[in-house]
Amino acid sequence: MTSSSMRRLERTWRLAHGRTLELGRRAVVMGILNVTPDSFSDGGRFLDADRACEQAELLVEQGADIIDIGGESTRPGGPPVSADQEQARILPVIRAIAERTGALISVDTYRADTARMAIGAGAHIVNDVWGLQRDEDMARVVAQSGAGVVIMHTGRDRDVDPDPVRDQHVFLDQSLAIARAAGIADERIVLDPGFGFGKESPDLNFALMRRFEELQAFGLPLLVGTSRKRFIGHATGREAPDRDPGTAATSVILRLGGADIFRVHDVALNADALKVVDAMIASGRAD
Numbered sequence: 001m002t003s004s005s006m007r008r009l010e011r012t013w014r015l016a017h018g019r020t021l022e023l024g025r026r027a028v029v030m031g032i033l034n035v036t037p038d039s040f041s042d043g044g045r046f047l048d049a050d051r052a053c054e055q056a057e058l059l060v061e062q063g064a065d066i067i068d069i070g071g072e073s074t075r076p077g078g079p080p081v082s083a084d085q086e087q088a089r090i091l092p093v094i095r096a097i098a099e100r101t102g103a104l105i106s107v108d109t110y111r112a113d114t115a116r117m118a119i120g121a122g123a124h125i126v127n128d129v130w131g132l133q134r135d136e137d138m139a140r141v142v143a144q145s146g147a148g149v150v151i152m153h154t155g156r157d158r159d160v161d162p163d164p165v166r167d168q169h170v171f172l173d174q175s176l177a178i179a180r181a182a183g184i185a186d187e188r189i190v191l192d193p194g195f196g197f198g199k200e201s202p203d204l205n206f207a208l209m210r211r212f213e214e215l216q217a218f219g220l221p222l223l224v225g226t227s228r229k230r231f232i233g234h235a236t237g238r239e240a241p242d243r244d245p246g247t248a249a250t251s252v253i254l255r256l257g258g259a260d261i262f263r264v265h266d267v268a269l270n271a272d273a274l275k276v277v278d279a280m281i282a283s284g285r286a287d
Contacts, residue, residue: 008258008281011221014187015124015148019104021065023190023221023260027251027274030106030263031056031064032227035089036073036081049092056097063271066125067101068263069093069118070108074129074197083111090114091121098122106150112137119145129197130154131175139182150190150223151175155198164208168193168215176218190221190261196229205231209250212257223261226250227270248273 010024021028035052056067071089072081086109094105098121106125107118112135115126119141127150132139142149153171161167172191179189193215199205205226215222226232232246233239244266251262251270255277264270 012187013148013190013221014146014185015104016119016146017122017124019124021104021148026278027255027259028065028261029063029267029271029274030066030068030223030261031059031062031267032263032265033059033067033069033093034073035069035071035093049096052093053096053100056093056103057101059267060101060103062268064103064267066104066106066261067097068106068108068125068127069097069123070127071114072109074108083113086111086114087117091117094118094121094123110134110138112141115147116141116145119147124148125150127192128152129194131171132178133171133175139178139184142179142188143183146188148188148190149179149184150192151179152192152197152225153194155194158198160198164199164204165211165214168208172218186220190223191215191218192223192225192263195224195226196231199231202231202234205229209253209257212254212259216258221260222258223263224251224254224259225263226254227264227266244269252277 008024013021013023015021033052033056059067069090071086090107097103097105104125105123106127107115107123108127109115110128110130115138125148126142128138129152131151131153151172153168161170193208195205227247228240228243232243232250236243236246247264248269252273255274262270262274
């Protein structure tokens with residue numbers, strides 16, 4: 001841990017519907033809510049809107065600042081779904097959560113039409129696992145709606161640079177050019193290095209974790225989604241549902257490396273681990 005990793009750039013993330021979120025001083029937790037039958041560790045549990053809303057309320061009670069709702073599995077080899085299927089799964093859930101809670105809502109989609117409808121239903125953030133590069137209308141939808149956006153790096157379906165940090169710049173520089181050309185202000189952008197997405201080798205994911213501090217060169221807030229990923233299973237020998245302690249270890253490491261937002265399944269465990277890190281960082285500010 002270096003002195004620069006202990007310095008936090010505090011920023012206001014501007015979101016749809018006039019909402020904001022303060023980043024930097026404390027770790028922000030994004031709770032995962034998959035309304036899919038086939039997600040790799042929790043598929044089929046929250047297909048019903050009422051049950052999904054109850055889970056969202058529980059995640060908020062456990063410490064989630066944001067609920068991330070997805071209607072299509074992004075696991076490797078996951079079957080694609082149509083836009084109509086995705087929308088039928090997520091829109092009732094987004095409406096119910098927006099009506100029953102004050103939680104910030106993120107929609108996990110790469111489709112512009114789905115993002116537009118989700119924001120209309122009450123979502124505040126678009127979480128695009130293809131970094132605005134899959135659907136050419138996505139950046140325009142984000143810009144016109146005033147939504148916050150998570151621009152994720154992926155190594156899928158393209159040639160990658162063998163240096164993991166250099167490849168972050170190859171992909172994300174292009175995504176940022178698309179965002180800025182569409183009129184998305186930097187104060188609405190968060191970057192995600194995309195652990196596990198086209199990074200099948202455990203060593204590649206660990207190298208990215210080890211060098212995470214280098215990503216602060218982008219000058220933008222950073223979100224990480226390591227929760228229950230296969231590289232954690234490689235290290236622990238555990239299957240996906242039992243990888244939450246390993247996930248919490250990665251959250252601690254990445255918070256020290258400068259991550260701001262943590263997308264996780266087990267909110268309570270990770271929220272507590274991150275509170276300890278933040279208490280240590282705060283004690284250093286008081287010295």
